Amino acid sequence: MPIGNGDIGMNAWVEDNGDLLLLISKTDAWDENGRIIKVGRVRITLSPSPFAKGQPFRQELKLRDGMIEITGGAPGAATVAKVWVDANRPVIRVECDGPQPFEVTAKAEVWRTEKRPFGAHEWDSCWHMKGVDEANRPKEIQCYLTPDTVVAGGERVVWYHRNEYSVWPIGMKLQGLESVMAKLKDPLLNRTFGAALCGKGFVKSDGNTLKSGKPAKSHCVSIYPLTGQTPTPQAWLDQLDKTIRAADAVALAKSRAEHQQWWRDFWNRSWIRISGGGEAATVTRGYTLQRWISACAGRGALAIKFNGSIFTVEDRNGDNVTSDPDWRAWGGDYWYQNTRLPYWPMLASGDYDLMRPLFNMYCNTLELAKARNRLWFNCEGAYATETMSFWGLMSNGDYGWNRSGKQPSDMVNSYIRWIWSSGLDLSMMMLDYYEHTQDQQFLKQQLLPWTDAMVLHFDTRFKRDAAGKLVISPAQAIETYQGGVTNPTTDIAALRVVLGRLVALPPDITDAAARQRWVRFQKEIPEIPMSVRDGKKYVLPAEKFGGRSNCENPELYTVFPFRIYGVGKPDLEVGRNTFAARVEKAFHGWQQSAIQAAMLGLTDEARRMLVQNASSKHGGSRFPAFWGPNYDWVPDQCHGGNILNTTQTMLLQCEGKKMLLFPAWPKEWNVSFKLHAPSNTTVEGELRDGKVTALSVTPQSRTADVVNMLEK
Numbered sequence: 001m002p003i004g005n006g007d008i009g010m011n012a013w014v015e016d017n018g019d020l021l022l023l024i025s026k027t028d029a030w031d032e033n034g035r036i037i038k039v040g041r042v043r044i045t046l047s048p049s050p051f052a053k054g055q056p057f058r059q060e061l062k063l064r065d066g067m068i069e070i071t072g073g074a075p076g077a078a079t080v081a082k083v084w085v086d087a088n089r090p091v092i093r094v095e096c097d098g099p100q101p102f103e104v105t106a107k108a109e110v111w112r113t114e115k116r117p118f119g120a121h122e123w124d125s126c127w128h129m130k131g132v133d134e135a136n137r138p139k140e141i142q143c144y145l146t147p148d149t150v151v152a153g154g155e156r157v158v159w160y161h162r163n164e165y166s167v168w169p170i171g172m173k174l175q176g177l178e179s180v181m182a183k184l185k186d187p188l189l190n191r192t193f194g195a196a197l198c199g200k201g202f203v204k205s206d207g208n209t210l211k212s213g214k215p216a217k218s219h220c221v222s223i224y225p226l227t228g229q230t231p232t233p234q235a236w237l238d239q240l241d242k243t244i245r246a247a248d249a250v251a252l253a254k255s256r257a258e259h260q261q262w263w264r265d266f267w268n269r270s271w272i273r274i275s276g277g278g279e280a281a282t283v284t285r286g287y288t289l290q291r292w293i294s295a296c297a298g299r300g301a302l303a304i305k306f307n308g309s310i311f312t313v314e315d316r317n318g319d320n321v322t323s324d325p326d327w328r329a330w331g332g333d334y335w336y337q338n339t340r341l342p343y344w345p346m347l348a349s350g351d352y353d354l355m356r357p358l359f360n361m362y363c364n365t366l367e368l369a370k371a372r373n374r375l376w377f378n379c380e381g382a383y384a385t386e387t388m389s390f391w392g393l394m395s396n397g398d399y400g401w402n403r404s405g406k407q408p409s410d411m412v413n414s415y416i417r418w419i420w421s422s423g424l425d426l427s428m429m430m431l432d433y434y435e436h437t438q439d440q441q442f443l444k445q446q447l448l449p450w451t452d453a454m455v456l457h458f459d460t461r462f463k464r465d466a467a468g469k470l471v472i473s474p475a476q477a478i479e480t481y482q483g484g485v486t487n488p489t490t491d492i493a494a495l496r497v498v499l500g501r502l503v504a505l506p507p508d509i510t511d512a513a514a515r516q517r518w519v520r521f522q523k524e525i526p527e528i529p530m531s532v533r534d535g536k537k538y539v540l541p542a543e544k545f546g547g548r549s550n551c552e553n554p555e556l557y558t559v560f561p562f563r564i565y566g567v568g569k570p571d572l573e574v575g576r577n578t579f580a581a582r583v584e585k586a587f588h589g590w591q592q593s594a595i596q597a598a599m600l601g602l603t604d605e606a607r608r609m610l611v612q613n614a615s616s617k618h619g620g621s622r623f624p625a626f627w628g629p630n631y632d633w634v635p636d637q638c639h640g641g642n643i644l645n646t647t648q649t650m651l652l653q654c655e656g657k658k659m660l661l662f663p664a665w666p667k668e669w670n671v672s673f674k675l676h677a678p679s680n681t682t683v684e685g686e687l688r689d690g691k692v693t694a695l696s697v698t699p700q701s702r703t704a705d706v707v708n709m710l711e712k
Contacts, residue, residue, distance in 0.1 A: 019045050042221075058071045064264055066262065127395050129143050166187075291345075307633035347433065364391075479552060558575065613642060618635070
């Protein structure tokens, strides 16, 4: 079972011998090689064990309390362990209570014990240092697995991993950015992460193990994970002491009550509960548990990793373990097309606090991106590379290890080298966030600086044709059309919509000079590329394009995420024609077809795809919302994000002031829901047997903007 507080996460399970295992993770536990790895693992043993195989046993995820409850033993004489990660403080608690006195042992298990070069499988989990050009990586550039340190002495068990070297300078120099290194801080060097294992009344039996001093009916084990970028190990240990004192300054009962209240507030801010048969129950379960997973990992220092979040485990081939717990397919870099998918649904669920780490991470790379634009392209503004480390560099192997005969702007990975639209995709989400929250500080400090830089990249980088229209080349339409592409639809749609929304902002909150540029540039954006076949109008993937190299439908970015075509909008049939003619029919993983079907009001197709996606969990995982691996890794957050987004979009679509209810909702499904809309609006209601039996809109003045599409 996954559990977390938004920054600290765990996979928790009980083995056949009754031991409770906690595989601990953290959103900022990045090693020297640019991999996000585990903090460690703790094994908790109760003696006598009430959880061993053959005895009555139950492990329950109690969502409203934010905890896992494990019960072992006969009814009326059972022992209960409550496992939770404090929603308000950086501490893990394991509270054990039983009818008879028992003993507890807690052991930190460390698998990183020696320094050694990466094996082949470990290179596979370090995309930043691998990429497609792996064969040309110089032999002298190696990555190493380095050991953790277990601290000797003291009453606590303490261990940590410290980055004594960093791959950051390698990438900066390789990618022609050595001149700006002095202005930036190495994000990996001296990063130190680990934890302290403590327990009141416990004694240290060896460097890794605590034991309860005597049998008792009640025990509490506490674990305090910490990440810090400190000049010395001792400075990290001093920071750990302060963290422990601060967490323990609040009484356990009070902190537990506050933790439970946080989760109850979370579940009360939004929900979708569907009834009407097994399919409805499957979708409700998938929707609810995926939102849990997002919340457990979404309030940390960095964005959610699409390829497993912080809940990955060892790689396996059947029953054979083939890696340590630090392994994940596609490694530590962020692919924007994947990363965004868990975040789009956070708007409708009102989980705005979970969105800020994404915005912060990308905005923190803006100065590097501006410097790269000047050095690579001799233009203004910035662009977000499709694949990026959390500090903003491309994967070195995607950029290209062998630079002989290449310009700084030459990138070898043809799948991502000319994708320019990722930053504007993020701008679209930022604009939606602002419309929802009306957060003026966010607008001025992040949205406008980021979006203006993305727009300036296009404005100052690309030429105009004889008619004064923008010509985007070199370019590609996402990963699918890579060669011979001019004016990809993804880029044109992004520019048309984002510029229109920038210009629509009130003049008193935008810079006058920037506004003039936007208005002028808006007139220079070409029309969406179109074709007519058999009397029907379709969107094309680009103005000019060659053959397909991947499995996306870039022409349908006009439906989602850029929302030019959809229910309640002009030319709905153009969107539907384009959807019907799409080449790629898949809808699992990061495929957007289910969302696009819902946006177009194609109820039957959206339902079919949603049900299948919500039913397709990973066969090797017991937790019903561990999706994948699909194209990525387990649990697949692209797939989970699509489940959330499809469900919401079938139920509610917002554009401008209008809130369209049930635009693609099956009449056979009853539903109770609470969702969020622009202008700090919530819509709460019930649908029973095709009739709205309850509807509450806050503020009430927005009720007139709700349109029930079932009545159309």
